Amino acid sequence: MKRTLAAAALAFTVAAAPAAPFRTEAPEEAQVREIGAKLRCPVCQSENILDSQSGTAREMIAVLREQLALGRSEAEILGYFRSRYGDYVLLSPPASGFGGVIWLVPPLLLAAAGAVYILLVRRNAEAARRAGQASQPRAPLDEQSLRRLEL
Protein backbone atom coordinates (compact mmCIF):
# COMPACT_ATOMS: atom_id res chain seq x y z
CA MET A 1 0.00 0.00 0.00
CA LYS A 2 2.76 2.35 1.07
CA ARG A 3 4.69 1.53 -2.07
CA THR A 4 1.78 2.10 -4.33
CA LEU A 5 1.14 5.45 -2.69
CA ALA A 6 4.79 6.45 -3.04
CA ALA A 7 4.81 5.40 -6.69
CA ALA A 8 1.63 7.33 -7.30
CA ALA A 9 3.02 10.37 -5.57
CA LEU A 10 6.21 10.14 -7.63
CA ALA A 11 4.25 9.71 -10.85
CA PHE A 12 2.12 12.69 -9.94
CA THR A 13 5.18 14.84 -9.14
CA VAL A 14 6.86 13.94 -12.41
CA ALA A 15 3.70 14.55 -14.34
CA ALA A 16 2.93 17.80 -12.57
CA ALA A 17 6.41 19.29 -12.81
CA PRO A 18 6.40 20.46 -16.41
CA ALA A 19 2.82 21.58 -16.08
CA ALA A 20 3.75 24.30 -13.57
CA PRO A 21 5.48 26.96 -15.64
CA PHE A 22 8.27 29.05 -14.16
CA ARG A 23 6.93 32.34 -13.06
CA THR A 24 8.61 35.04 -15.00
CA GLU A 25 9.51 38.29 -13.34
CA ALA A 26 7.95 41.54 -14.43
CA PRO A 27 10.51 43.34 -16.60
CA GLU A 28 10.79 46.35 -14.28
CA GLU A 29 11.74 44.16 -11.32
CA ALA A 30 15.36 44.10 -12.49
CA GLN A 31 15.33 47.87 -12.31
CA VAL A 32 13.69 47.78 -8.88
CA ARG A 33 16.56 45.63 -7.67
CA GLU A 34 19.20 47.75 -9.35
CA ILE A 35 17.94 51.03 -7.89
CA GLY A 36 16.87 49.49 -4.58
CA ALA A 37 20.41 48.23 -3.99
CA LYS A 38 21.65 51.83 -4.12
CA LEU A 39 19.18 53.12 -1.54
CA ARG A 40 19.99 52.91 2.11
CA CYS A 41 17.28 52.11 4.60
CA PRO A 42 16.97 55.22 6.83
CA VAL A 43 15.88 53.19 9.84
CA CYS A 44 18.58 50.53 9.83
CA GLN A 45 21.70 52.45 8.77
CA SER A 46 23.77 49.95 6.79
CA GLU A 47 21.27 47.90 4.82
CA ASN A 48 19.83 48.67 1.45
CA ILE A 49 16.06 48.82 1.19
CA LEU A 50 15.87 45.40 -0.49
CA ASP A 51 17.64 43.60 2.37
CA SER A 52 15.90 45.50 5.13
CA GLN A 53 12.85 44.01 6.82
CA SER A 54 11.68 47.35 8.16
CA GLY A 55 8.32 48.78 7.20
CA THR A 56 9.88 52.04 6.07
CA ALA A 57 12.13 50.19 3.61
CA ARG A 58 9.20 48.19 2.26
CA GLU A 59 7.22 51.36 1.74
CA MET A 60 10.23 52.85 -0.04
CA ILE A 61 10.25 49.85 -2.41
CA ALA A 62 6.54 50.44 -3.00
CA VAL A 63 7.31 54.08 -3.86
CA LEU A 64 10.15 52.90 -6.11
CA ARG A 65 7.82 50.54 -8.03
CA GLU A 66 5.18 53.26 -8.40
CA GLN A 67 7.68 55.73 -9.75
CA LEU A 68 9.12 53.22 -12.21
CA ALA A 69 5.59 52.49 -13.38
CA LEU A 70 5.17 56.22 -13.96
CA GLY A 71 8.23 56.05 -16.21
CA ARG A 72 10.59 58.01 -13.94
CA SER A 73 14.31 57.59 -14.56
CA GLU A 74 16.79 56.26 -12.02
CA ALA A 75 18.23 59.74 -11.48
CA GLU A 76 14.77 61.16 -10.84
CA ILE A 77 13.93 58.44 -8.33
CA LEU A 78 17.23 58.76 -6.48
CA GLY A 79 16.64 62.52 -6.48
CA TYR A 80 13.18 61.99 -4.98
CA PHE A 81 14.62 60.09 -2.01
CA ARG A 82 17.60 62.41 -1.72
CA SER A 83 15.33 65.42 -1.40
CA ARG A 84 13.76 63.71 1.63
CA TYR A 85 16.62 61.93 3.36
CA GLY A 86 19.65 63.69 1.87
CA ASP A 87 22.87 61.99 0.76
CA TYR A 88 22.41 59.64 3.70
CA VAL A 89 19.95 57.61 1.66
CA LEU A 90 22.56 56.79 -1.00
CA LEU A 91 24.76 53.83 -0.15
CA SER A 92 27.66 55.22 -2.17
CA PRO A 93 28.22 58.91 -1.56
CA PRO A 94 27.91 61.18 -4.60
CA ALA A 95 31.21 62.20 -6.20
CA SER A 96 30.36 65.91 -5.96
CA GLY A 97 30.53 68.28 -3.01
CA PHE A 98 31.70 66.84 0.27
CA GLY A 99 31.17 63.33 -1.11
CA GLY A 100 33.99 64.06 -3.57
CA VAL A 101 36.43 64.48 -0.69
CA ILE A 102 35.60 60.96 0.50
CA TRP A 103 36.42 59.55 -2.91
CA LEU A 104 39.63 61.59 -3.21
CA VAL A 105 41.19 60.76 0.14
CA PRO A 106 42.18 57.09 -0.47
CA PRO A 107 44.10 57.74 -3.73
CA LEU A 108 45.74 60.79 -2.14
CA LEU A 109 46.83 58.75 0.88
CA LEU A 110 48.19 56.05 -1.41
CA ALA A 111 50.17 58.62 -3.40
CA ALA A 112 51.55 60.17 -0.20
CA ALA A 113 52.57 56.75 1.14
CA GLY A 114 54.28 55.96 -2.16
CA ALA A 115 56.18 59.26 -2.06
CA VAL A 116 57.37 58.62 1.50
CA TYR A 117 58.43 55.10 0.53
CA ILE A 118 60.46 56.27 -2.44
CA LEU A 119 62.06 59.00 -0.34
CA LEU A 120 63.09 56.51 2.36
CA VAL A 121 64.48 54.04 -0.17
CA ARG A 122 66.55 56.80 -1.77
CA ARG A 123 67.83 58.01 1.56
CA ASN A 124 68.80 54.49 2.57
CA ALA A 125 70.61 53.95 -0.71
CA GLU A 126 72.49 57.20 -0.18
CA ALA A 127 73.45 56.20 3.37
CA ALA A 128 74.62 52.79 2.17
CA ARG A 129 76.76 54.45 -0.50
CA ARG A 130 78.34 56.75 2.09
CA ALA A 131 78.93 53.84 4.46
CA GLY A 132 80.65 52.02 1.62
CA GLN A 133 82.96 54.96 1.09
CA ALA A 134 83.63 55.30 4.79
CA SER A 135 84.75 51.71 5.18
CA GLN A 136 87.53 52.07 2.61
CA PRO A 137 90.83 50.94 4.16
CA ARG A 138 92.78 53.81 5.58
CA ALA A 139 96.35 54.34 6.63
CA PRO A 140 97.21 52.60 9.94
CA LEU A 141 97.32 54.74 13.05
CA ASP A 142 100.61 56.43 13.72
CA GLU A 143 102.65 56.16 16.93
CA GLN A 144 101.25 59.35 18.40
CA SER A 145 97.60 58.41 17.94
CA LEU A 146 98.18 54.94 19.33
CA ARG A 147 99.73 56.38 22.46
CA ARG A 148 96.88 58.84 22.83
CA LEU A 149 94.35 56.01 22.61
CA GLU A 150 96.49 53.93 25.01
CA LEU A 151 96.29 50.88 22.84
Added chain:
Amino acid sequence: MSTPFPDRPASDRLAPGKPAIPRWKWLLGAAVVAVPLLLGIGLTRDPSYIPSMIVGRAMPEFSLEALSGDAKVASEALLGKPLVINFWASWCVSCRQEHPLLVQLGDRADLFGEFGIVGINYRDSRQAALGFLDREGRFPYASGLDTRGRLGIDFGVYGMPETFFVDAAGIVQARQVGPLTQEAVERNLKLIGAGR
Protein backbone atom coordinates in the same frame (compact mmCIF):
# COMPACT_ATOMS: atom_id res chain seq x y z
CA MET B 1 88.53 72.79 16.32
CA SER B 2 88.35 69.71 14.16
CA THR B 3 85.11 67.93 13.34
CA PRO B 4 84.38 65.22 15.92
CA PHE B 5 83.19 62.49 13.57
CA PRO B 6 84.73 63.06 10.19
CA ASP B 7 83.43 59.84 8.73
CA ARG B 8 79.77 60.57 9.40
CA PRO B 9 77.69 62.36 6.78
CA ALA B 10 77.31 66.06 7.27
CA SER B 11 73.51 65.74 7.53
CA ASP B 12 73.83 63.81 10.82
CA ARG B 13 75.85 66.49 12.51
CA LEU B 14 74.22 69.17 14.59
CA ALA B 15 74.42 72.33 12.62
CA PRO B 16 73.42 75.67 14.12
CA GLY B 17 70.62 76.21 11.54
CA LYS B 18 69.10 72.81 12.07
CA PRO B 19 66.47 72.07 14.75
CA ALA B 20 67.25 69.35 17.27
CA ILE B 21 63.97 67.60 16.41
CA PRO B 22 63.49 67.29 12.67
CA ARG B 23 60.28 68.55 11.10
CA TRP B 24 59.05 65.12 10.07
CA LYS B 25 59.03 64.04 13.68
CA TRP B 26 56.83 66.97 14.57
CA LEU B 27 54.49 66.03 11.71
CA LEU B 28 54.40 62.42 12.81
CA GLY B 29 53.73 63.46 16.40
CA ALA B 30 50.94 65.75 15.29
CA ALA B 31 49.39 62.91 13.28
CA VAL B 32 49.66 60.52 16.23
CA VAL B 33 47.72 63.02 18.33
CA ALA B 34 45.27 64.20 15.65
CA VAL B 35 44.09 60.85 14.29
CA PRO B 36 42.86 59.39 17.62
CA LEU B 37 41.42 62.79 18.50
CA LEU B 38 39.36 62.89 15.28
CA LEU B 39 38.28 59.28 15.76
CA GLY B 40 37.34 60.09 19.35
CA ILE B 41 35.21 63.02 18.22
CA GLY B 42 33.59 60.66 15.70
CA LEU B 43 32.64 58.29 18.51
CA THR B 44 30.67 60.99 20.29
CA ARG B 45 28.45 61.49 17.24
CA ASP B 46 25.24 59.52 16.71
CA PRO B 47 25.70 57.48 13.52
CA SER B 48 21.95 57.00 13.09
CA TYR B 49 21.26 60.75 13.03
CA ILE B 50 20.06 61.94 9.64
CA PRO B 51 20.15 65.69 9.04
CA SER B 52 16.78 66.97 7.91
CA MET B 53 16.32 67.94 4.28
CA ILE B 54 12.95 69.49 4.90
CA VAL B 55 13.95 72.27 7.29
CA GLY B 56 13.85 75.51 5.33
CA ARG B 57 11.48 74.08 2.74
CA ALA B 58 7.73 74.05 2.28
CA MET B 59 5.82 71.49 4.29
CA PRO B 60 4.59 68.54 2.18
CA GLU B 61 0.85 68.62 1.57
CA PHE B 62 -1.31 65.88 2.98
CA SER B 63 -4.88 64.80 3.42
CA LEU B 64 -5.22 61.87 5.78
CA GLU B 65 -8.07 59.91 7.24
CA ALA B 66 -8.61 61.04 10.83
CA LEU B 67 -7.99 58.68 13.73
CA SER B 68 -11.37 59.66 15.15
CA GLY B 69 -13.07 58.78 11.87
CA ASP B 70 -14.24 62.39 11.44
CA ALA B 71 -13.34 64.71 8.60
CA LYS B 72 -9.99 64.34 6.92
CA VAL B 73 -6.90 65.85 8.45
CA ALA B 74 -5.67 68.08 5.65
CA SER B 75 -2.66 70.37 5.47
CA GLU B 76 -4.69 72.98 3.59
CA ALA B 77 -6.95 73.60 6.55
CA LEU B 78 -3.99 73.93 8.91
CA LEU B 79 -2.01 76.55 7.02
CA GLY B 80 -2.14 80.24 7.84
CA LYS B 81 -0.74 80.09 11.33
CA PRO B 82 2.25 78.43 12.94
CA LEU B 83 1.83 74.67 13.11
CA VAL B 84 3.29 71.85 15.17
CA ILE B 85 3.21 68.42 13.51
CA ASN B 86 3.90 65.48 15.79
CA PHE B 87 4.53 61.98 14.38
CA TRP B 88 3.63 59.36 16.95
CA ALA B 89 2.80 55.67 17.20
CA SER B 90 1.41 53.31 19.81
CA TRP B 91 4.46 51.05 19.37
CA CYS B 92 6.84 53.91 20.11
CA VAL B 93 8.11 53.74 23.66
CA SER B 94 9.55 57.23 23.95
CA CYS B 95 6.26 58.66 22.66
CA ARG B 96 4.92 58.00 26.14
CA GLN B 97 7.61 60.22 27.55
CA GLU B 98 6.53 63.28 25.57
CA HIS B 99 2.82 62.53 25.79
CA PRO B 100 1.92 64.79 28.75
CA LEU B 101 3.83 67.64 27.14
CA LEU B 102 1.87 67.22 23.89
CA VAL B 103 -1.44 67.19 25.72
CA GLN B 104 -0.39 70.37 27.50
CA LEU B 105 0.70 71.88 24.18
CA GLY B 106 -2.66 71.00 22.65
CA ASP B 107 -4.51 72.72 25.51
CA ARG B 108 -2.35 75.78 25.04
CA ALA B 109 -3.10 75.85 21.30
CA ASP B 110 -6.81 75.58 22.10
CA LEU B 111 -6.73 78.33 24.70
CA PHE B 112 -4.55 80.92 23.01
CA GLY B 113 -4.71 79.98 19.35
CA GLU B 114 -1.17 81.21 18.77
CA PHE B 115 -0.39 78.05 16.82
CA GLY B 116 -2.09 74.92 15.53
CA ILE B 117 -1.12 71.39 16.37
CA VAL B 118 -1.79 68.11 14.63
CA GLY B 119 -0.73 64.52 15.20
CA ILE B 120 0.27 62.02 12.54
CA ASN B 121 -0.25 58.46 13.67
CA TYR B 122 2.64 56.73 11.91
CA ARG B 123 2.64 53.09 10.73
CA ASP B 124 0.08 52.00 13.27
CA SER B 125 -3.38 50.50 13.42
CA ARG B 126 -6.39 52.54 14.46
CA GLN B 127 -7.20 50.06 17.21
CA ALA B 128 -3.72 50.15 18.73
CA ALA B 129 -3.57 53.93 18.44
CA LEU B 130 -6.91 54.41 20.19
CA GLY B 131 -5.81 51.96 22.89
CA PHE B 132 -2.65 53.98 23.41
CA LEU B 133 -4.65 57.20 23.80
CA ASP B 134 -7.02 55.49 26.24
CA ARG B 135 -4.06 54.57 28.42
CA GLU B 136 -2.03 57.75 28.07
CA GLY B 137 -4.80 60.31 27.67
CA ARG B 138 -6.47 61.79 24.60
CA PHE B 139 -4.80 64.47 22.58
CA PRO B 140 -6.90 67.65 22.54
CA TYR B 141 -6.31 67.80 18.76
CA ALA B 142 -6.84 65.60 15.72
CA SER B 143 -4.48 62.94 14.44
CA GLY B 144 -4.29 61.76 10.84
CA LEU B 145 -3.55 58.15 9.96
CA ASP B 146 -0.36 57.53 8.00
CA THR B 147 -0.79 53.78 8.12
CA ARG B 148 1.80 52.94 5.47
CA GLY B 149 4.23 55.68 6.41
CA ARG B 150 4.04 57.42 3.06
CA LEU B 151 3.77 60.89 4.55
CA GLY B 152 6.64 59.95 6.87
CA ILE B 153 8.84 59.43 3.80
CA ASP B 154 7.80 62.87 2.50
CA PHE B 155 8.88 64.40 5.79
CA GLY B 156 12.09 62.34 5.90
CA VAL B 157 11.00 60.69 9.13
CA TYR B 158 13.32 57.91 10.32
CA GLY B 159 12.63 57.52 14.02
CA MET B 160 9.74 57.92 16.38
CA PRO B 161 8.75 60.37 17.68
CA GLU B 162 9.58 63.28 15.39
CA THR B 163 8.08 66.73 15.61
CA PHE B 164 8.12 69.42 12.95
CA PHE B 165 7.63 73.13 13.52
CA VAL B 166 6.11 74.96 10.57
CA ASP B 167 5.73 78.74 10.34
CA ALA B 168 2.63 80.58 9.17
CA ALA B 169 3.94 80.66 5.60
CA GLY B 170 4.11 76.87 5.55
CA ILE B 171 7.91 76.65 5.75
CA VAL B 172 9.33 73.97 8.04
CA GLN B 173 11.62 75.79 10.49
CA ALA B 174 12.71 73.03 12.83
CA ARG B 175 12.60 69.33 13.48
CA GLN B 176 12.91 67.55 16.80
CA VAL B 177 14.00 63.90 16.71
CA GLY B 178 13.08 62.00 19.85
CA PRO B 179 10.82 63.04 22.68
CA LEU B 180 10.00 66.72 23.07
CA THR B 181 11.19 68.65 26.07
CA GLN B 182 9.78 71.87 27.47
CA GLU B 183 12.94 73.65 26.47
CA ALA B 184 12.85 72.32 22.87
CA VAL B 185 9.19 73.30 22.57
CA GLU B 186 9.83 76.90 23.66
CA ARG B 187 12.89 77.27 21.46
CA ASN B 188 11.17 75.91 18.36
CA LEU B 189 7.90 77.76 18.93
CA LYS B 190 9.89 80.98 18.89
CA LEU B 191 11.35 79.94 15.52
CA ILE B 192 7.86 79.73 14.01
CA GLY B 193 6.66 82.96 15.58
CA ALA B 194 4.51 81.43 18.30
CA GLY B 195 6.80 81.75 21.30
CA ARG B 196 6.30 83.81 24.36
